[in-house]
Every structure is written in structure tokens, then in C-alpha cells.
Amino acid sequence: MRVGLFVTCLVDLMRPSIGFATLRLLAHAGCDVIVPEHQTCCGQPGYNAGDHTAARELAIKLTLEFADCDYVVVPSGSCAGMIRVHYPTLFPDDSEPACRVRALAARTYELTDFLVNIAKLQDVPGSFSGNLTYHDSCSGLRELRVKQQPRTLLAQLPNVTLKEMAQCETCCGFGGAFSVKFDEISSRMADNKARHIHASGANTVVAGDLGCLLNIEGRLRRIGDQATRVLHIAEVLAGEEGHVPCK
Amino acid sequence: MQVSSLKFQRNAGKSLKNKILQGALKNIEPRFVGARREAISHLEDFEAVRSRATAIRDQVLANLDQWLIRFEQEAQRRGAIVHWAETAAEANRIICDLARQYNVKKAVKSKSMVSEECGLNDALEAAGVQVIETDLGEYILQLAHEPPSHIVAPVLHKTRDEVSDLFELHHHLPRKTGIAELCQEAREILRPHFISADMGISGANFLIAETGSALIVTNEGNGRLSTTLPRVHVALTGIEKVVPTLEDATTLIRLLPRSATGQDITNYVSVLTGAKAADESDGPEHFHIVLLDNGRSKMLGTKLQAMLRCIRCGACMNHCPVYQNVGGHAYGWVYPGPMGSVLTPSFAGLAATLPLPNASTLCGACAVVCPVSIPLPDLLREVRHQQHQANLRPWLERKVLAVWAWLALRPIWYARYTGLMSRVLAWLGGAKGRLTWLPGVWTRERDLPAPAGQTFRDLYRKRDKS
Amino acid sequence: MSARENILQRIRSAQAHAVVPEVERIIANPVRGPQPAPVANLVSRFIEQAQALSSQVLRVDARNEIPHTIAHYLAENNLGNHALCWPDFLEWDWIAARIVVAAQPASADDAVGITGAFCAIAETGTLMLLSGAHTPAATSLLPETHIAVLDSARIVATMEDAWDLLRRERGSLPRAVNFISGPSRTADIEQTVTLGAHGPARVLIVLVS
Numbered sequence: 003m004r005v006g007l008f009v010t011c012l013v014d015l016m017r018p019s020i021g022f023a024t025l026r027l028l029a030h031a032g033c034d035v036i037v038p039e040h041q042t043c044c045g046q047p048g049y050n051a052g053d054h055t056a057a058r059e060l061a062i063k064l065t066l067e068f069a070d071c072d073y074v075v076v077p078s079g080s081c082a083g084m085i086r087v088h089y090p091t092l093f094p095d096d097s098e099p100a101c102r103v104r105a106l107a108a109r110t111y112e113l114t115d116f117l118v119n120i121a122k123l124q125d126v127p128g129s130f131s132g133n134l135t136y137h138d139s140c141s142g143l144r145e146l147r148v149k150q151q152p153r154t155l156l157a158q159l160p161n162v163t164l165k166e167m168a169q170c171e172t173c174c175g176f177g178g179a180f181s182v183k184f185d186e187i188s189s190r191m192a193d194n195k196a197r198h199i200h201a202s203g204a205n206t207v208v209a210g211d212l213g214c215l216l217n218i219e220g221r222l223r224r225i226g227d228q229a230t231r232v233l234h235i236a237e238v239l240a241g242e243e244g245h246v247p248c249k
Numbered sequence: 250m251q252v253s254s255l256k257f258q259r260n261a262g263k264s265l266k267n268k269i270l271q272g273a274l275k276n277i278e279p280r281f282v283g284a285r286r287e288a289i290s291h292l293e294d295f296e297a298v299r300s301r302a303t304a305i306r307d308q309v310l311a312n313l314d315q316w317l318i319r320f321e322q323e324a325q326r327r328g329a330i331v332h333w334a335e336t337a338a339e340a341n342r343i344i345c346d347l348a349r350q351y352n353v354k355k356a357v358k359s360k361s362m363v364s365e366e367c368g369l370n371d372a373l374e375a376a377g378v379q380v381i382e383t384d385l386g387e388y389i390l391q392l393a394h395e396p397p398s399h400i401v402a403p404v405l406h407k408t409r410d411e412v413s414d415l416f417e418l419h420h421h422l423p424r425k426t427g428i429a430e431l432c433q434e435a436r437e438i439l440r441p442h443f444i445s446a447d448m449g450i451s452g453a454n455f456l457i458a459e460t461g462s463a464l465i466v467t468n469e470g471n472g473r474l475s476t477t478l479p480r481v482h483v484a485l486t487g488i489e490k491v492v493p494t495l496e497d498a499t500t501l502i503r504l505l506p507r508s509a510t511g512q513d514i515t516n517y518v519s520v521l522t523g524a525k526a527a528d529e530s531d532g533p534e535h536f537h538i539v540l541l542d543n544g545r546s547k548m549l550g551t552k553l554q555a556m557l558r559c560i561r562c563g564a565c566m567n568h569c570p571v572y573q574n575v576g577g578h579a580y581g582w583v584y585p586g587p588m589g590s591v592l593t594p595s596f597a598g599l600a601a602t603l604p605l606p607n608a609s610t611l612c613g614a615c616a617v618v619c620p621v622s623i624p625l626p627d628l629l630r631e632v633r634h635q636q637h638q639a640n641l642r643p644w645l646e647r648k649v650l651a652v653w654a655w656l657a658l659r660p661i662w663y664a665r666y667t668g669l670m671s672r673v674l675a676w677l678g679g680a681k682g683r684l685t686w687l688p689g690v691w692t693r694e695r696d697l698p699a700p701a702g703q704t705f706r707d708l709y710r711k712r713d714k715s
Numbered sequence: 716m717s718a719r720e721n722i723l724q725r726i727r728s729a730q731a732h733a734v735v736p737e738v739e740r741i742i743a744n745p746v747r748g749p750q751p752a753p754v755a756n757l758v759s760r761f762i763e764q765a766q767a768l769s770s771q772v773l774r775v776d777a778r779n780e781i782p783h784t785i786a787h788y789l790a791e792n793n794l795g796n797h798a799l800c801w802p803d804f805l806e807w808d809w810i811a812a813r814i815v816v817a818a819q820p821a822s823a824d825d826a827v828g829i830t831g832a833f834c835a836i837a838e839t840g841t842l843m844l845l846s847g848a849h850t851p852a853a854t855s856l857l858p859e860t861h862i863a864v865l866d867s868a869r870i871v872a873t874m875e876d877a878w879d880l881l882r883r884e885r886g887s888l889p890r891a892v893n894f895i896s897g898p899s900r901t902a903d904i905e906q907t908v909t910l911g912a913h914g915p916a917r918v919l920i921v922l923v924s
Contacts, residue, residue, distance in 0.1 A: 009705050011657070015667050016674075016698070018705035037709055040660035048650050050611065050630065052637030056654035063658060091627075144613035173570045177610025179646070182690050184608055186262050189694035190574050191610075220695030223683055232698075273905070280906035294749055301748040312736040314726040319738050327888075333719035385912060386903035402906065409905050432901055432909045439913065444823050459742045460888050470899035470914020473856050477891070488722065493741050495878045500748030502874070510902065514839040516768075517914065518894035525890055528848035530820040532890050542722045550729030 003121070005033040006071030008064070008110075010081045011043040012212045020212060023240035024077045024113055030240075031121035038067040046084040050178055054092060061089050062099060065106045073120065074110040077236050078211050079142020080178075082112040087145045112142055114151035114210060114235060123155070128241035131161030134233075135204035137195065137218065138171045139211035152210060152235050159239070167202035169194070174209075176217040192221035199230060206231040208238055250368050250396055252597040254581035257604035261579040270576055273406050281402075281567035284511020285618065291513055292503065302504055303622040305497045306558035309489075313549065316458050316491045317540065323461030328523035329536040340541045341372035344450070344483055347537055348378045351481045353447040357439075359465065359472040360384035361452030362400050362561060363485050363541055365583045366596070369450070380450075381442045383471035385435050392419050398577030400584060401509045401563040406576050439471070449475035449533065453486040454560070455501060456538070459494045462522040463538060466505065466515040473517055482521070482533035488540050489557040495520075501560055504620035508562035544596040552631045556591045558621040565615035565625060571608055580605060587615040587625045594632050599639055606632040667704050675702035747875045754872060757837040761870045762922070764840025768897035769910055770918040781921055782812035785862055788919055789814070789827065794860055798827035802849050804864070821853040828858035828915075834869040834877050835920075839896055842920070843877050846891035855895065861915035863895075866923050 005028055009021040028035045045060030064085070068074045076082040089107040093100035117123040136156070142148035156162055175181065175191025182188075195218055199207045207230060209215055219232035253260075264270055289295050309316050321331045334340035340363075348356065356378050358364065370380045370391075382391040386403035390396065392415045397403035404412075412431055417424040420438055425431050451472060453463035463484045465472045476482045492498050498520075506512040525532030548557055566572040566586025577585035581602075584592045590605040606629045615625040636642055656663045678684050678699020686692050701708075716724070754760045762772045775784050789796060802818040809816045821828055830850070832842045842863050846852040855861050871877050874894070881888070899914030910916060 011667075014705040015671055016700045018701055018703070018708050021705040021709070039706070039710075042657040042660055042663045043653070045654075045657070048654055050633070051642060051646060051650055052630070052633035052635070053650060053654075054634060054637075056650065060654070060657055140610065140612035140614075144617060171614075173610050173612035173614070175570070175610065177612070180607070180610045184258070184261070184571075185690040185693055186265055187571055187574055187608070188610075190265055191570055192695060194570075194574075216698055217695065219698050220683075220691070223696040223698070224685075224694060276906040280902070292749075293752055297749040305748075308736075308741075312730070312738070314723045314730075315736050315738050317723070317726075319742070333717070333722055335718045335721055339718060383913065384903070385901045389903070402903065404903055405906070407904075412904055428904045428907050429909050429911075431904060432912060436911070436913055440823055443913070458738070459745070462888060468899065469901045469912035470856060471912070473852070473893065474913055477852050477856060488726075493738075494745035496745040496747050496875055499874045499878070503748065513764075514841060514894070514896050516896050516898075516900055518841075520888065520892040520894075521890065522888045522892075523890055526848065529846065529890065530848070530851045531853040532846060540722075542718075542725070546722055546725040546729065549726060550731065 003033045004070070004072045005035050006068040006074045007035055007037045008041055008044070008068065008074050008076045008081065009037070010076060010078045010212070013077060016216065017212055017234070020077050020234045020236050023234065023236035024075070026127060026240040027113070027117060027236060028075060030127050031117060031123045033121065036071065041067055044081045044084045046081060047178060049084065049088060058092050061092060061103055065103045068106060072109065073116065074106065075113055075116045076110065077113045077234065079112050079139045079146055079148055080211055080213060082110055083141040083145035085110040112146050112148050112210065114155055115146060115148050118151040118154050124158070126155055126158050126239040128159055128239045130159055130238045130241070132206060133163040133165050133204045134206035134208050134238070135165050135167045135199055135202040136170060137174060137207055137209040137214060139209050139214045140173050142210050143171060148210060155235070155239055165202045165204040167198040167204070169198050174214045174217050176213040178213065181217055188217065189221060192217050193225070196221050196225060196227070205229065206233060208233050208235050210235045250365050250583050252582045252593065252601050254593055254597070254602040254605050257579050257581060257608055260581065261575040261608070264575040264579050269408055270406050273408055274573060274576055276405070277567055277573050281511065285508055285564060285567070288507035288511040288513055298500065298503055299620055299622060301500055302620055303558065305492060305500060306621050309491055309493065310549065310554060310557055313488065313491070316493065317488060320456050320458040320461060320491050323458065324538055325461070327461045329461065329538050332537060332539045334539055334541045337367035337541070337543050340367050340485060340539050341369055343539055344369060344485065345372055345376040347481065347483060348373060348376060348448060351447065351535065353378055353481065355379045355381065355442065355446045356448040356450050357381050357383050357442055357446040357475045357479065358387070359449070359451040359467065359475040360387050360403070361450065361485055362583055363452055363487055364450065365397060366543065367541070369485070381439065381446070383439050383443065383475055385432065385469060388435060388439065389415060396578065397583070398585065399563060399566065400561055406578065443474040443478050446479045448481040448483060449479040450483045450485065451476055453484045453490060454505065455498050456486065456491040457495060457498050457520070458491055460522055462520045464498050465519045465521065466502070466517065468516040470517060473519055476519065476521060476533065477531050480533055481535045481537070483537045483539060485539045485541060487545055488542055489545050505560050505562050508564040508618065508620045548595055553591060553595060553628055555623050556588070556595070556628055558623055559588055560621060562620060564618040564620065568614040568618050570612060570614065571610070587629070591625065591628045591632060599636050599641055603636065603641060606636070664704070664706055668707055671700045671704050672702055674700050750873060750875070751838055754837060757870045757872055758867050761835055761837040761840055764837065765897070765920060766840070768840050770840065770897045770920050772920045772922055774922045774924065776924050778923055779808065781864060781923070782807050782809050782814060784921055785829065786812040786814050794827055798829050799825045799854050799858060800829035801831060801851070801854060803831070804829060820851060821857040823857060825858045827860045827862065828854040829862045829864065830855045832863050832865045832869065834871055834880055835865050836874055836877055837870050838873050841894050841896040844893045844895060845889045846893070847889055852891050852893060855893065856914055859915055860917040860919070862919045862921060864921045864923065
């Protein structure tokens with residue numbers, strides 16, 4: 003399986019360890035992975051702000067970059083959702099470029115969905131031990147039906163106890179630009195999430211989207227919680243070796 | 250009602266700090282979200298009912314003119330008089346004229362969001378008619394001079410204490426504190442008004458084309474009293490409310506109370522057709538139905554058409570995490586939450602409602618519960634797109650996104666910029682690995698975890714080489 | 716052009732097609748939505764649902780037991796011995812039960828209203844009342860206590876069945892069809908349900924086998 007990794011602009015800039023963890027998982031699953039060098043952004047920020055033109059241009063670029071992959075795998079429900087669900091609405095006609103974009107969309111997957119349903123991964127290389135709770139990022143959950151997949155993968159770690167939190171499906175308040183345009187509401191939503199994390203009894207919170215993780219971690223630290231670990235599902239599943247090589 | 254949606258940001262900020270409101274909003278989860286979940290579970294196949302309900306609404310919207318004509322024909326054959334109003338002002342004029350025609354001194358009202366949309370009460374009072382809201386929540390709002398904060402539970406934002414205060418002030422009776430006592434007092438105060446009113450004004454949850462009937466759901470009985478005792482009944486509602494048959498109305502009634510209040514059925518479902526017959530002892534002598542457009546027909550044939558399926562259950566706002574935290578008043582008009590963020594721009598214009606479709610993370614919780622499958626996040630995106638096409642997006646946002654798009658299309662520049670950002674942010678984060686201050690608003694109530702100092706792309710290239 | 720013409724014109728110009736819908740055919744062939752699973756015992760299902768909505772249900776085997784059953788209920792609940800009723804009920808033996816009935820239009824002072832019901836719906840424990848010269852709507856609305864006399868043979872499974880029954884037996888709708896599912900209630904204050912809002916605070920269903 004020739005898999006293209008779309009690392010996402012947020013992971014690229016803010017937490018490369020997620021990208022390396024994803025590579026490790028895909029290699030472990032027996033995939034032939036390529037990382038197209040000139041990838042940048044899927045176009046969601048502009049799209050969600052109502053700018054279809056910029057989004058279309060970035061979609062065409064992405065489609066070209068990943069043209070010769072059997073699959074595109076993305077460690078983010080929101081970017082995978084943008085490609086898989088929204089690219090086709092931006093290219094509904096029958097022209098050649100539109101067909102190519104739609105074909106690419108159809109073979110784009112969020113990471114855990116790919117590992118469980120396509121790669122059919124039976125074990126994961128990580129060795130995380132402890133209790134953790136899982137936050138269901140909205141786009142993955144509602145656009146891509148990512149719910150059971152991360153839990154199935156976490157269950158393959160023998161020393162992990164999953165403590166579901168109340169309201170695990172409630173939005174954390176990130177929402178991209180929302181987090182700065184309506185920062186007071188966003189922070190309140192992150193605060194609610196922090197309370198539920200604490201109430202769950204878990205000392206680690208895991209999710210599939212870095213935007214959520216930055217929002218949640220940002221609030222946890224501000225209210226004085228330096229202890230709760232905030233990790234991406236790829237990091238937990240890939241193990242210590244998935245981290246960024248020290249430089 | 251005046252649109253004050255431009256103040257959303259400020260009003261939302263006030264709501265977040267309002268401890269009384271925050272306490273009241275905590276009721277949403279158990280009473281609406283939990284209750285709905287329980288009631289929906291009583292249906293063997295919710296998706297099948299939802300699918301049929303959606304098809305019914307779409308069938309009507311595809312030929313709305315024909316269904317309205319059929320409804321009008323049958324309603325008039327059965328003795329009702331049907332009026333058409335293009336605007337809110339016209340609807341108010343029609344109803345004020347009717348009040349004049351029938352020498353109406355007092356009107357009792359059963360809850361109607363469309364009448365709020367029109368500001369009907371103010372128009373009637375200016376015309377010399379005393380208007381009494383009889384739905385308990387709406388009555389409380391009338392005393393408090395406040396607009397509703399929810400389309401089903403209008404005083405969701407008020408506590409029992411606040412109601413006790415209002416009643417004590419306005420009724421001049423000893424202060425009641427228990428909820429049952431307060432309800433009893435309201436019943437006693439309002440009862441004489443039902444008896445002495447000349448006109449009853451209601452909305453209509455559905456208009457049934459087959460029988461020319463208006464269907465009204467209530468729990469309190471004020472809907473029945475307002476439409477039975479006074480000699481004139483006026484039903485005011487939107488043109489999109491028509492449904493083909495009694496069976497179709499019944500399918501929708503299986504979903505409306507369950508989605509709204511978690512009831513399998515509302516206490517009263519009244520299907521009203523025509524005026525009273527000569528030998529009947531109760532019922533209105535005259536039945537008038539006012540069909541309001543006010544921007545609804547303009548939504549047909551556009552990407553927002555699906556919004557017209559709405560049956561006003563309120564489930565979307567009940568499940569919206571933004572609404573759950575700020576309540577309804579922040580939205581600045583009659584219709585709050587997700588549905589309000591699509592309708593208000595459509596009715597009041599994009600410029601007057603800029604914040605609304607943006608005050609959402611597009612989490613999709615609303616679409617999951619909508620009983621008529623309205624794709625609310627898609628519609629919110631569409632309104633944002635309309636704002637963009639109309640050049641209404643804030644200047645700074647447009648500039649930032651333009652720069653971002655420019656960079657994203659040029660990988661070399663992109664790599665340079667992001668490499669630099671990563672280094673700067675890592676340096677600012679210091680040993681703690683996080684930033685407690687950054688220009689802009691992110692860090693007002695949150696830290697920003699710092700990045701590693703190099704981008705994935707750079708690290709991968711280096712690792713690849715080694 | 717009138718408002719009506721303007722509105723219809725705007726609607727028509729938004730339509731992408733010129734297909735004339737079969738409005739009359741659709742109306743002549745109403746389609747039921749998904750129905751609840753059939754219930755073995757409609758009567759017990761109705762009673763269960765009605766009680767869940769705070770209606771009280773008392774069963775009698777014959778119509779001549781009704782006045783005494785009602786008298787007993789009124790006494791037990793300190794509701795006096797005066798009641799309004801629908802004209803058709805005047806001929807029952809109220810005197811023996813020591814209840815004073817009158818069949819006049821309801822007023823704000825009436826404490827008890829006794830009505831029949833066109834039929835009842837088991838799915839939701841709902842009574843269906845039709846307005847009419849001999850079945851005034853206010854009798855079930857103004858008094859604080861509503862007593863409904865219901866024949867158990869008139870319990871149908873769903874609201875759709877109730878509409879079919881109405882079409883078969885009456886042909887067209889009366890001025891008001893009122894579906895009643897228990898005492899009036901409100902939850903407007905702090906989302907806490909309170910029984911007894913503007914309509915009756917008490918509903919008794921006398922179920923005749």
C-alpha cells in the first residue's frame with residue numbers, strides 16, 4: 003500500500019512529534035509511506051471563513067502532490083474531513099480536475115480510521131501505561147464517524163486503562179478561527195472540558211486533533227494544572243520512539 | 250423585534266460572567282438534552298421517522314405555492330379567512346385592522362415566535378389594544394419587558410427567585426416562592442383575561458392543506474383557551490408551515506415534542522378548522538389566518554432552502570455548546586442558536602448579523618439532533634460564504650487569510666515562514682515550553698504550548714538525509 | 716399586485732422546474748410515517764401511558780356504574796357534588812349518585828366537567844375530543860377537573876388510526892379536534908414540571924369495558 007502522509011499545517015508547525023509518530027505507525031502497519039515535500043495546508047481556514055477560491059486552489063495543489071498514492075492518511079479529523087467531505091462540494095462538476103479531486107477525497111483517511119479499517123492493524127508499537135481519557139474531536143466524530151477506532155487501538159495497549167469522561171463528545175471550543183474570534187466562549191468551553199477531564203480521574207487526555215489538544219492544554223496549564231499530560235493518539239500508540247529525534 | 254446581533258460578542262461576554270444565567274443554563278443538559286434522548290429512545294427507529302419527516306418538508310418546499318393555494322382554498326371553504334403578508338409590518342397592519350374591525354379592546358396571546366418576529370404586541374398596543382401574553386413564560390417576559398431567550402422555553406434564563414420578584418411587583422399579592430404556588434397565581438391572574446378577551450392570537454405549528462386546519466401544540470391549555478373563548482381567533486404563522494395531510498402532521502408531531510421538551514406528546518394538540526357553527530356554544534365566531542413571508546420565499550431555490558424545513562423544536566440550540574454557555578439573548582433576535590444564526594441573517598440581512606454564523610465551531614452537534622435533517626453546519630458555512638462574497642468579512646481576517654493562502658501555495662516561502670515561526674515561538678516559550686502571553690487574544694485565558702523549534706518538514710528532511 | 720400574488724410569484728420563480736405536483740393525488744392517498752410496533756393489548760397500553768402522564772383511570776364494567784364511580788371520586792378528592800356534563804349524559808342516574816349535573820356552556824366558576832371522547836390513542840395515552848353542538852370544547856377546558864367517559868372499544872393504537880376513524884365516521888373535521896394527554900402542565904419556571912397550568916389540573920378517565 004502506497005500511503006501519502008498529509009501531516010497538516012498545525013502538526014508541521016506546532017508538534018512534529020505527531021508526524022513522526024504517524025510515520026512509525028504506518029511503517030508498523032506495513033505501509034510504503036511517502037511524505038510529499040511541498041505539502042502545506044488543506045485550505046480549511048479559508049474555507050471556513052467563506053473563501054472558496056483559495057480553498058479550491060489549495061485542493062488542486064494537494065491533489066497533484068498526492069496523485070500517485072493509494073491512500074492519503076492524515077493525523078487530524080478536521081483536515082481529513084476537509085479533504086474527504088468538503089473537497090467534493092467544492093468540485094461538484096464533471097471536469098477532469100474535479101474528478102481527480104473527488105477521487106483523492108475518496109481515498110483520504112483520518113489516521114485511526116485508516117489503521118483500523120484499511121490497514122487492519124492488530125497491534126501497536128507503543129508501550130504507554132496508565133489511565134487516560136479520550137476527547138472525541140468534532141470533525142472526526144461527526145464528519146468521519148471516528149469513535150470506536152481510537153478506542154479499538156488503545157485497547158491493544160495492555161497497560162492502558164481508558165476512563166471515559168462525561169461529555170467526551172462535547173466540543174472543546176477550538177473550532178479554528180473561533181478560538182481567537184470568540185476567545186472568551188472558547189476558553190469557557192475549554193474550561194468545561196478541563197473540569198470533565200479532572201472528574202474522569204485520568205491523568206492523561208488524548209485526542210486525534212492537535213487544535214483540540216492545544217486548546218485543552220492551554221487551558222489546563224493556565225488554571226495551574228501542569229500534571230495532566232495532553233497527547234495525540236498517534237503519540238500514545240507509537241510509543242516513545244515516535245517522538246522527535248533530539249537535535 | 251429589533252435586531253441587536255452585532256452586539257453578540259459583548260453580550261456573550263456578559264452572559265459568561267452572569268452567575269444567575271450560568272446557573273439557569275445548567276438546566277439545559279438534564280431537562281432538554283437528557284429528556285430528548287429518553288423520548289427519542291421510545292421510537293423504534295428514529296432515523297426512519299426523521300427520514301420521512303424530512304421528505305414531507307421537502308415535498309412541500311418543492312411546490313410551496315401549490316400547497317399554500319390548496320391550504321387557502323380548503324381553509325376558506327371551511328369558513329376561515331386567509332390573509333397574506335409580505336412583511337412583518339403588513340402582518341401587523343392586517344391584525345390591527347382586524348382588531349379595529351371587530352372592536353377589540355383586549356387580546357390574549359398564545360405563544361407565537363412569528364408574532365415576536367413581527368413585533369405584533371407593540372403594534373397592537375399602539376393601536377389601543379391591550380395585549381396579554383398567556384403562556385407562562387411569555388407572560389413573565391411581558392412583565393419583565395424582556396425578549397425570549399429560547400424558542401420553546403422562553404424564560405430559560407430566569408430563576409424562580411426572579412419570577413417571585415416580578416409577580417410580587419406586578420400582582421400586588423403576598424410573595425410566593427414555590428414553583429407550584431407561582432403557577433397557581435399566574436393561573437388566577439390570567440383566567441379573567443381569557444374570559445373577557447375579544448380576540449385570541451396564536452401561532453400555528455403546522456397548517457394542514459388537506460383540511461385547511463391550523464395545528465397548535467401546547468402544554469398549559471392557554472392555547473386552547475385563547476382559541477376557544479374569544480369571539481375572534483387570529484392565527485399568525487410563516488408560509489413554510491404548511492404540510493400536506495393529517496398523517497404528515499402526525500409524523501411531525503411524533504418528533505416535535507420529543508425533540509423540544511422530551512415529551513412523547515404535548516399535553517394538548519389542537520387541530521382547528523373554520524369558525525364556530527351556528528348551533529355550537531363555544532368557539533370563535535371568526536377565524537382569520539395570516540400567512541407571513543418576511544424573507545422566507547427568498548430562501549427558496551438557494552443553498553439555504555433546507556432551513557425552511559425547520560419545525561421550531563429548539564433541539565439545535567439545546568445541543569449547541571456555544572448556546573449552552575451563553576444563552577439566547579446574546580444572539581440579539583427572536584431566533585437564537587444554530588437555527589437563529591441561519592435565519593436571522595436571512596431575514597435581517599448579512600450586515601446586521603455578521604457575528605452570528607461565525608459564533609460556532611461547526612461542531613455539528615445540532616445537525617445530529619435536527620428532526621428534519623437540516624445540515625446546519627453547511628448552512629452556517631454558506632452564510633459565511635455569502636458574507637465573503639458581499640465583502641463583509643473583517644478587513645484583518647481577509648488580510649491574514651490572503652497572506653496564509655499566498656504562502657500555502659508557495660512551499661518555499663511557506664517553509665521559511667513556518668520555520669521562523671517555530672523558532673520564535675519555541676524561544677518565547679522558554680524552558681517552560683509554553684507561552685503565557687502572545688499578541689492577540691489566545692492567551693487571555695489560556696497558555697499556548699510552544700512548538701519544538703523546527704517544523705516537521707525540516708526535521709523530516711534532515712532525518713531522511715541521515 | 717396583491718401580497719398574495721407577490722408571494723406566490725416569488726415562490727414560483729425560485730422553483731427550478733415546471734412539474735405540476737399532484738396535490739390532490741397526494742391528499743387523496745395519505746402516507747403514514749413509520750408506525751410504532753403493534754401492541755397486543757391496546758387497553759392496558761392506553762392505561763399505562765395515561766397514568767404515566769398523570770391522568771387517573773378508573774374502570775367500570777357497565778355504563779350504569781358511571782355516576783357512582785364519579786361520585787366516589789369527587790367525594791374522595793373533596794371536589795363537591797356539582798358538575799357540568801355533555802347533554803347526552805343528562806339521562807344517566809345522577810340523582811341516585813347525589814350529583815347535580817347541568818349541561819350548559821362552561822364558565823370560569825365550574826369546578827368539574829364531564830365529557831365523553833370520540834376515541835383514545837393507546838400509543839400516548841391520549842383522548843381525542845371533537846367539538847360540536849352536543850360536545851362543547853370548553854367543558855373539558857375551563858373546569859379544574861376534567862372527567863372523560865371512554866368506551867374501551869374506542870381505544871385505537873395510533874393518531875393515524877384516530878384520523879382514519881374520524882374520516883370513516885364523520886367525513887370531515889369539526890371546528891376543533893382536541894387531543895388531551897393528561898392535566899395541563901408547564902415547565903417554564905426553572906424547567907420544573909408543574910401540573911395544573913391554565914387547563915384542568917386533574918384528569919379522570921372512566922373507562923367502560
